[in-house]
Amino acid sequence: MATVIGIVIIVFFIVRVLPGDAAIVRAGPYANEQKVAEIRQQYGLSDPIPVQFRDYISEVFTGNLGVSIRTNGDVTDELLQRLPASLELAFYAVVLAAIIGIPMGIIAAARRDSWVDRMARVFAVLGSSMALFWLGLLLIYFLFFKLRWFPGPIDRLAIGTEPPDSITGFFTIDAALHGDFGLMVEAFRYLALPVITLGFVLAAPILKMVRASMIDALESEHVRTARAIGVPYWQILFRDGFRNALLPVTTAIGIVFGYMLGGNVIVEFLFAWPGVGRYAYTAIQVNDLEALQGFVIVVGILYVGLNVVIDLVYAWIDPRIRLGKKVAA
């Protein structure tokens, strides 16, 4: 909670207090003096900073993130409307990253310094130095333009296709719930390229974390004992190795999720994905500071919320925490 308050305060300082006249930024490059004065009045920017701060805080904590200059719509509503699209993309990307990263990490740790391990390491370095937009463009060029395997970067579904009635906001799940499996496949096809782009980049940190913690676990004394008394190797790998590696892996997935909340601005822009990242992109283009500020606060809160969830998951998977003992972080 303290962090949420901190986020809200920092955003206020960035948007209102930093040098650079907020009214001029809002008015845009072609505004005259009078227009700037008008906007200053309208947004209360001529009030003293403490007064502005009080107004801002009371607005934010009642869930009101202001009105977008571009659309004249309520920023909170607009963000909430776009959130499911972003979450669906994020969810599948993390799932893909885990599917790639976790087994590769386990194998790399089990066959340490073998060629598999070296390949995994090169993959990890590649992933962490990959530019999302470049990988996305490569995929668009080859898998869409050349091979036509996947649809182009348009939207969540083809223009004219009716999205499924919203239950969860995830098109794939909603379509399945309505029994419309053709539509579900269609939704997956549109998801494929952005998900692969994000998933590849996100697999790298998961892979590294799994490998490092697996190696720690496999070098421990209880694993040596288990091997000495003849427990099958695959059983050691999963019962002693992987279960002990789960905690750091959870952390890695959390970090990855947070990273994605930022990276998705690029991916959503590139694939014309109608999520919060694209909303932020459009807001930046027209200096819509209210909308941008709303986006940052939502991302910050999601990130903090995520960390809370991770702490809960910790408590669930780690008996030491579950039993109430303090464990040094």
Place this chain on the structure above:
Amino acid sequence: MSVLGPTSPDGGAQERVEGFIAPEIPGKAYQLPLWRRKPLLIIGLVILGIYVLLAVAGPFFVDDPRVTDPANFYQGPSSDNWFGTDKFGRDVFARAVHAARLDVTIGIVIALSSMVIGSAIGVVSGYFGGWVDEVMMRLTDVVMAFPGFVLALVLVAAIGNSVPNVVIAVSVAYIPYFIRLTRAQVLAERELEYVDGAKLAGNSPLRVAFRHVLPNSMGPSFVQAALVAGWAILTVAGLAFLGVGIRPPTAEWGVMVAEGAPDIITGQWWTALFPGGMIVLAAMAFQFIGDDMGAETL
């Protein structure tokens, strides 16, 4: 601990790790040539060397990046235009070479400035503790609660598009990493005996902190700086790709990718993929260096 025992603060962990890889004869591991022990480091340094060469000397050998040639638009890669030409007939290779100077410089400047500021704050925070430490830790908590890219994005949007502003914004996003890293290192370092020695010799606390403890705590930060330089290049290019920070017609890799991106779906792949590839390769070089120097790569 004997007189001959390990003197490094990590209790000689480094030596033990080296010994584990080639355990036969003590010392033999050190006789392997560097390129065998750390091949990625060498590859990274070579790539980086080429980039630095391009950045320093390249612009003198290629054409003006701004000169347009409307008759020659969208020519594919050829011996005249190695990377082809864009929609204004500008030579993509010339622009990419000029961009190398800007991007590599920005990446290194960001890494160094965030390292210097971050470790200065980190040593004060870690060595003196108290309320300064408390405030700093809360602050880094909050700053790190934002994904770095989002923080840089909103900072540039608020303070305005320009190269110095981008450098400031991206540095701010990375400073907390160095604060944390240095602080953790200083906490271990300040308990060692040479620190007591330095104090007893009459050095002022600030002098002990900055002249004795800090230099011994900088190792991990240098490694981290190599990684941050790579990430910074990615971040700056990513911002430019979104039209934030560095704007057209500046020859910058991210700007070039942004300008070339719409050409992809009409088949002119070279305008975006070449400069994008140069970004990734540069970032990779820094990753290789940092990774092989044993950085915490998260």
